Every structure is written in C-alpha cells, then in structure tokens.
Amino acid sequence: MNRLALLALVGTIALASCNQAPDVSGKSVTKSFTDMKLAGYTAPSGTAVFVDLTGGDRRTTLTVKGLKANTDYLAHYHAMGTASTTDACKSNGAVVGGMIGMTTKSNASGDLVLKGFQLTADLKDAKYINVHEASALANVPVCAPL
Known part of the structure; x- marks a missing residue:
C-alpha cells in the first residue's frame, strides 16, 4: 500500500470513530409535554426524551407539534422556582444546564424537533x-415536569 492510500485509510478510520454514537449507560426516559394554554396556540403537545450517556453527558430530544409555523424556538432545563410550590412548570425556576441544542425553527405545520447534549x-x-x-x-407553549 502506498503512503497516500495509507493516509486515506487512517483518515477514514479516524472519521468513522468520531461519528459513532456514544455508549448509553442508562435507560431512555420519556416525559410528555403539558400544554401551557398560551394564547395563539391550539393544543401543543409532544415529548421530551433523554438518556444519560457514558462520560457524563445527557442526550435530550424534544419533539413538539402544534407550535406556531416557521417560528424560532429554544428550550431549557429549569430548577424548581418559588412562583409555585406544587407545579414545577409554573414555578419560574432558574435555567440549569444551558440551552438544549441551538435555536430551531418549527416547520410550516408547527412541528419541531430539537436535540442537544448537556x-x-x-x-x-x-x-x-x-x-x-x-x-x-x-412565551412558553409547552413544559414537561421531570
């Protein structure tokens, strides 16, 4: 094998190893979103799915329907706040763990899939x-209590 072919093979192996999914160390957890009855929305719904991965990361995937069409959204995990002691989604807690993925635009039907690692x-x-x-x-159309 010539040197150029060897370098191409090594590069292919390195790229393949970077593209492999991390090992999952825990089970997948699914939580349903609650419609927050926000004006301008008609029964938004969906799920938050997360899996804790080997190495200390959590993979989060949010799937939501019934949002405004072609609108930018972002998502966060939150701690319990003090505005409500019984309903986490109404407690107005501080953001923890940063944004889940980047800002994502809903499609023309108001559907959205947002993914990220924390x-x-x-x-x-x-x-x-x-x-x-x-x-x-x-404006928070949906929330999922953990």
Missing part, C-alpha cells in the same frame, strides 16, 4: 423542561 452534573437540580419562543422568552 452535562448530567449540571442537571442535578432540574425539575422541568420547557420550550420558549426565541424572540419572546416569556
């Missing part, structure tokens, strides 16, 4: 996940 250590106080309109963070 450090599990940063989520130890997380009590709920919510989806916000990116241009108006106070």
Whole structure:
C-alpha cells in the first residue's frame, strides 16, 4: 500500500470513530409535554426524551407539534422556582444546564424537533423542561415536569 492510500485509510478510520454514537449507560426516559394554554396556540403537545450517556453527558430530544409555523424556538432545563410550590412548570425556576441544542425553527405545520447534549452534573437540580419562543422568552407553549 502506498503512503497516500495509507493516509486515506487512517483518515477514514479516524472519521468513522468520531461519528459513532456514544455508549448509553442508562435507560431512555420519556416525559410528555403539558400544554401551557398560551394564547395563539391550539393544543401543543409532544415529548421530551433523554438518556444519560457514558462520560457524563445527557442526550435530550424534544419533539413538539402544534407550535406556531416557521417560528424560532429554544428550550431549557429549569430548577424548581418559588412562583409555585406544587407545579414545577409554573414555578419560574432558574435555567440549569444551558440551552438544549441551538435555536430551531418549527416547520410550516408547527412541528419541531430539537436535540442537544448537556452535562448530567449540571442537571442535578432540574425539575422541568420547557420550550420558549426565541424572540419572546416569556412565551412558553409547552413544559414537561421531570
């Protein structure tokens, strides 16, 4: 094998190893989103699915239907706040773990899939996940209590 072919083979192996999915160390957990009865929305729904991975990361996938069409959204995990002691989604808690993925635009039907990774250590106080309109963070159409 000539040197160029050898370098191409090594590069292919290195890229393949980078593209492999991380090993899953825990089971998949699914939580249903609650419609937050926000004006301008008609029964949004969906799921938040997360799996803790080997190495301390959590893979989160949010799937939501019934959002505004072609609108930018973002999502966060939150700690329990003080605005409600019985309903995590209405407690107005602080963001923990940063954003779940990047801002994502819903499609023409109002459907959205948002994916991201967080450090599990940063989520130890997380009590709920919510989806916000990116241009108006106070607008939260769905929330999933953990």
